[in-house]
Amino acid sequence: MIEILSGAPLATVQDLGRLGALRWGVGYSGAMDPLALICGNLLVGNDRDAAAVEAQLFPFEARFNADGAIAVTGADCAATLDGAPLLPWASTPVRAGQRLRLDHPKPGAWSGARAYVCVAGGIDTALALGSRSTQLRGAIGGHEGRALRPGDVLPVGAAPAGASSEPCGVMPPALAMPLEVDGLPAIRVLPAAEYACFSPASQEAFWSGAYKVTPQSDRYGFRLFGPELLPSVPLELRSHGIVPGVIQVPHGGQPIVQMRDAQPSGGYPKIATVIEADLWRLGQIPIGRSVRFLRATWAEAIEAARVNERWIDEVARLVDLFRTRSARS
Structure with a gap:
């Protein structure tokens, strides 16, 4: 015991x-x-x-x-x-x-x-x-x-x-298996269902900017602070199923990454999803540390899972x- x-x-x-x-x-x-x-x-x-x-x-x-x-x-x-x-x-x-x-x-x-x-x-x-x-x-x-x-x-x-x-x-x-960009831990993601609804400037900011894990983060979700992400036009969605790794963007423009205790549904637009193979990397990012997001393909996400295995x-x-x-x- x-x-x-x-x-x-x-x-x-x-x-x-x-x-x-x-x-x-x-x-x-x-x-x-x-x-x-x-x-x-x-x-x-x-x-x-x-x-x-x-x-x-x-x-x-x-x-x-x-x-x-x-x-x-x-x-x-x-x-x-x-x-x-x-x-x-x-x-x-x-x-x-x-x-x-x-x-x-x-x-x-x-x-x-x-x-x-x-x-x-x-x-x-x-x-x-x-x-x-x-x-x-x-x-x-x-x-x-x-x-x-x-x-x-x-x-x-x-x-x-x-x-x-x-x-x-x-x-x-x-x-x-290190993964960094410009000296910061990097996390690979796939564009999500509403990615195309975000403005071109927001899309560029998401890929090029650094996002800090804020003290409001926990096992349910990591609230990030970085370049503001805004849709091209106001966007309202019905609640729908989500899973750990989904990156939602509330009206304030600062993303939230759903983590292991994530609720099974949500209604904010999704800009991207952390690939399953990199969830462990994100889970080890301390409060106050910044990360970069890397765009991945489906094939790269599958290969990353195989590398872990x-x-x-x-x-x-x-x-x-x-x-x-x-x-x-």
Whole structure:
């Protein structure tokens, strides 16, 4: 079991998300950085979709009430175990009573904004509509459908058979697959249904300008600030289905990117949609950091998803190879 010690708000239990429930008005939820979650699970021998703790405000502290293994992925938070530094993006054994602390992410171009604490066996809260992910707005899943509080104790599943106790680490995807424009993190997008309704000047500004993630951003949506985006003529739409990644533009002209806890419908015009393969990149952009948008084609979006999958498969291969060699030595 894991006992939560810190009062850092908005830490939640997340897996890869609640798929197939949009028809009931229930959004996806799930990890803002699925690559970090998958990699952490691979490092400790879990299935890729095992639930973990997602921390997004720091410091975060927890105590382990049983022996096991963990991996801290995502943002580089100068993690320590009983005060001793932990390697980021690496598995490490833990003993009952040991205390984990995650500090504020280190400054840097790709320092990240969210960290994941993956534990061998996975966080074993009850399934809700096929997922353990927390959706705060509907109080669904996770631990009592809410953010974690000091004193909460999270159950952990049985450790996977054959998991090695030897530490094993990998290169983070932000370093293995960097994507920048003019020194800023870049996010690839596809023009959306109402793209042609925006003025030529707004279209040009969208591609050439930088957009800052504002403090009004959360797991539901990232509110951005940058060049104003205006339609050529006033535009009113009926509410319609939307998904994470959709970039809507309210009347004020500042875009909102729908994130993992996005509601399943909306009525603002859509200028673009973040490709699924880059949602993890956007999920790790800290408040106050700016991004650039790159226009992608459908074929490029499909290839980007394949690149992510190949990276995950290579991580799985290398971790399995390490475990096999460790077992023989």
